[in-house]
Amino acid sequence: MTTDSDTPWLTDQEQRAWRTHLDVSRLLMHQLERDLQPFGLTNNDYEILVNLSEAEDRRLRMSDLAASTLQSKSRLSHQITRMENAGLVRRESCESDRRGLYAVLTDEGWDTMRRVAPHHVASVRRHFIDLFASEDLEALRTSLTPVAEHLRERRSAL
Amino acid sequence: MTTDSDTPWLTDQEQRAWRTHLDVSRLLMHQLERDLQPFGLTNNDYEILVNLSEAEDRRLRMSDLAASTLQSKSRLSHQITRMENAGLVRRESCESDRRGLYAVLTDEGWDTMRRVAPHHVASVRRHFIDLFASEDLEALRTSLTPVAEHLRERRSAL
DNA sequence: CCGTGAAAGTTGAATAGTAAATTAATCATG
DNA sequence: CATGATTAATTTACTATTCAACTTTCACGG
Numbered sequence: 001m002t003t004d005s006d007t008p009w010l011t012d013q014e015q016r017a018w019r020t021h022l023d024v025s026r027l028l029m030h031q032l033e034r035d036l037q038p039f040g041l042t043n044n045d046y047e048i049l050v051n052l053s054e055a056e057d058r059r060l061r062m063s064d065l066a067a068s069t070l071q072s073k074s075r076l077s078h079q080i081t082r083m084e085n086a087g088l089v090r091r092e093s094c095e096s097d098r099r100g101l102y103a104v105l106t107d108e109g110w111d112t113m114r115r116v117a118p119h120h121v122a123s124v125r126r127h128f129i130d131l132f133a134s135e136d137l138e139a140l141r142t143s144l145t146p147v148a149e150h151l152r153e154r155r156s157a158l
Numbered sequence: 159m160t161t162d163s164d165t166p167w168l169t170d171q172e173q174r175a176w177r178t179h180l181d182v183s184r185l186l187m188h189q190l191e192r193d194l195q196p197f198g199l200t201n202n203d204y205e206i207l208v209n210l211s212e213a214e215d216r217r218l219r220m221s222d223l224a225a226s227t228l229q230s231k232s233r234l235s236h237q238i239t240r241m242e243n244a245g246l247v248r249r250e251s252c253e254s255d256r257r258g259l260y261a262v263l264t265d266e267g268w269d270t271m272r273r274v275a276p277h278h279v280a281s282v283r284r285h286f287i288d289l290f291a292s293e294d295l296e297a298l299r300t301s302l303t304p305v306a307e308h309l310r311e312r313r314s315a316l
Numbered sequence: 317c318c319g320t321g322a323a324a325g326t327t328g329a330a331t332a333g334t335a336a337a338t339t340a341a342t343c344a345t346g
Numbered sequence: 347c348a349t350g351a352t353t354a355a356t357t358t359a360c361t362a363t364t365c366a367a368c369t370t371t372c373a374c375g376g
Contacts, residue, residue: 007280014287017299021286024302025183026228027309044362063324070184075363077326082362099324099371122165128179129172131308136301141175143294144182150289151185220355233333235356240332257341257354
């Protein structure tokens with residue numbers, strides 16, 4: 001850990017930018033969660049469905065799924081158990097590595113995904129995407145990308 | 159709810175901007191949480207401390223604190239109970255409205271805040287603020303502000 | 317081959333968060 | 347001035363998340 005004795009406090013501008021980012025990310029998650037609720041899904045459920053439905057054979061190794069959804073293995077394991085009970089996914093064992101398991105989208109999971117996705121997209125548009133001028137959105141992406149990279153590095157450095 | 163039948167899917171650009179925002183907000187929260195961990199605080203704890211320490215008499219009504227931290231009353235109530243057990247805050251009853259309670263920062267809470275804040279600021283700088291050119295940060299704030307306003311409206315519309 | 321360490325994944329207990337019901341005080345108005 | 351609605355906050359029960367411990371399999375150096 002650094003000494004921090006030489007770290008300047010945030011300027012007013014920085015402070016506001018930071019707070020705004022914070023507020024947007026929290027409020028947005030709440031709103032998306034609420035929009036998903038009528039379909040009986042949480043944000044987490046939805047993200048699992050997205051990842052699996054985009055994957056080869058609609059299946060992913062538990063570890064890969066955990067990595068791509070930025071969750072711990074433990075959390076994913078519980079999550080998949082719940083979704084398995086809900087009939088959205090199932091576990092299948094892996095030939096090539098007998099420690100491994102696949103999480104596989106069931107037909108019901110696939111149908112759910114196809115049914116819910118348009119609503120979710122509409123929600124993301126309404127509460128986020130469509131509120132930017134398109135050049136602003138691109139600027140956002142551009143300036144956020146190095147932050148994401150920085151953070152991903154930190155993360156993988158356990 | 160709208161029909162969504164006319165909602166266009168996200169373009170590649172939009173998709174990437176959206177994903178990046180999502181990743182940054184999650185990764186960032188994780189990282190900040192990790193940086194606070196050595197001090198025995200969570201992000202939530204810290205935010206309560208910030209709000210109380212900036213408030214008149216280092217105290218806020220439960221409802222106001224809940225509103226400004228964007229939490230439900232129930233969650234805040236649990237949170238304050240925990241922090242009370244940890245000695246960081248205490249509850250005090252309110253003269254003017256006998257239904258009401260203040261959450262008050264204890265001396266220990268105040269000390270903790272003063273001790274931890276510099277580290278937290280350093281963390282926010284290292285993992286977010288300092289990764290932007292300053293005009294980018296201002297652009298971020300500008301483009302995010304209407305989103306925050308939009309979402310706050312939705313929220314208050316119960 | 318054999319043993320040792322790392323990797324994949326799960327489990328169970330403890331902690332945190334959500335949701336609905338509950339208590340108690342205040343407000344508003346006929 | 348009483349009563350029905352609203353507001354403040356908590357409580358209880360339930361669901362989700364974290365954390366540490368554990369099992370099984372794999373990899374690979376001796």
